[in-house]
Amino acid sequence: MEEFKGKVVLITGSSAGIGAGIAVYLAARGARLSLTGRDQGKLRGVAQRCVEAGVTEQDVLTTAGDLTDETFRNQLVTRTVNTFGQLDVLVNNAGLGNGGNLSDPGQMESFNDLMNLNVNAHVSISKLAIPHLLGSRGNIVNISSNLGLRPCPGLGAYCMSKAALDMFTKVLALELASKGVRVNSVNPGCVRSEIHRVMNFTDEQYEAFLARQAEMHPIGRVGEPKDVARAVAFLASDKSSFITGELLVVDGGSLYGGNEIKI
Numbered sequence: 336m337e338e339f340k341g342k343v344v345l346i347t348g349s350s351a352g353i354g355a356g357i358a359v360y361l362a363a364r365g366a367r368l369s370l371t372g373r374d375q376g377k378l379r380g381v382a383q384r385c386v387e388a389g390v391t392e393q394d395v396l397t398t399a400g401d402l403t404d405e406t407f408r409n410q411l412v413t414r415t416v417n418t419f420g421q422l423d424v425l426v427n428n429a430g431l432g433n434g435g436n437l438s439d440p441g442q443m444e445s446f447n448d449l450m451n452l453n454v455n456a457h458v459s460i461s462k463l464a465i466p467h468l469l470g471s472r473g474n475i476v477n478i479s480s481n482l483g484l485r486p487c488p489g490l491g492a493y494c495m496s497k498a499a500l501d502m503f504t505k506v507l508a509l510e511l512a513s514k515g516v517r518v519n520s521v522n523p524g525c526v527r528s529e530i531h532r533v534m535n536f537t538d539e540q541y542e543a544f545l546a547r548q549a550e551m552h553p554i555g556r557v558g559e560p561k562d563v564a565r566a567v568a569f570l571a572s573d574k575s576s577f578i579t580g581e582l583l584v585v586d587g588g589s590l591y592g593g594n595e596i597k598i
């Protein structure tokens with residue numbers, strides 16, 4: 336269980352949902368963690384779960400801020416490396432789930448907000464992290480979606496952002512392969528998290544939504560953060576040392592075997 340002993344992993348969007356799940360999973364495997372999101376209270380809660388999973392308090396750094404802010408991204412990478420002395424893995428996980436219909440007339444604000452976080456912030460923080468990853472011969476894991484690989488009316492901006500992230504994974508992997516840095520992606524189906532809260536569900540409505548989603552996943556259930564965390568751990572570890580530029584779909588068969596996605 337000490338697979339990540341000594342490794343330093345920076346996980347964006349780790350104050351909730353999938354990112355928090357990845358943090359706790361890697362903590363149980365000995366990783367030192369740099370956690371970030373905008374909500375310091377939630378970050379503290381996830382850090383506590385990491386300590387309960389087996390790391391010391393000194394092994395978990397929390398830094399609150401907005402990832403769409405360039406100054407913050409700089410501070411985050413610098414603070415991580417200054418605290419731990421190295422960076423081995425960057426998990427680009429933070430993401431927004433809405434962005435509107437592509438055919439709606441009018442303003443571009445929500446589209447731009449989504450692209451700023453789901454694409455631009457990841458490209459930018461990767462550029463900041465790469466000099467350190469070259470030193471550690473580390474790797475990047477991007478958290479995309481199976482909606483980067485299939486169109487979904489009503490979620491067009493989101494699909495576009497994930498398709499862009501997937502091409503980023505593939506091209507960056509080729510740019511860095513000969514330098515010893517791997518770049519891969521996990522593309523989940525529907526996973527229980529906070530991301531669907533933008534639809535203003537009550538708890539009951541959310542469970543009904545997840546039940547409808549489960550029917551679109553041939554395995555018969557939606558994903559849990561741990562399902563994604565296991566895939567991230569594999570791609571971030573030496574077990575996948577001959578894998579780069581790969582999009583690992585973790586979606587209970589929904590991409591190829593599911594019905595049309597309805598939101």
Ligand SMILES: NC(=O)c1ccc[n+]([C@@H]2O[C@H](COP(=O)([O-])OP(=O)(O)OC[C@H]3O[C@@H](n4cnc5c(N)ncnc54)[C@H](OP(=O)(O)O)[C@@H]3O)[C@@H](O)[C@H]2O)c1
Nearest residue numbers: 348350351352353372373374402430480525526528529530
């Ligand atoms: N859940 C799914 O069904 C699903 C399926 C496929 C892919 N994904 C992808 O998985 C990733 C994680 O999503 P999730 O479902 O775990 O969502 P979530 O529960 O809503 O968590 C999103 C995380 O991103 C952070 N975040 C959002 N805006 C931010 C900003 N401007 N600056 C810094 N941090 C920000 C949030 O932290 P704060 O609120 O503290 O800022 C939170 O930690 C996303 O990339 C998403 O597209 C999710």
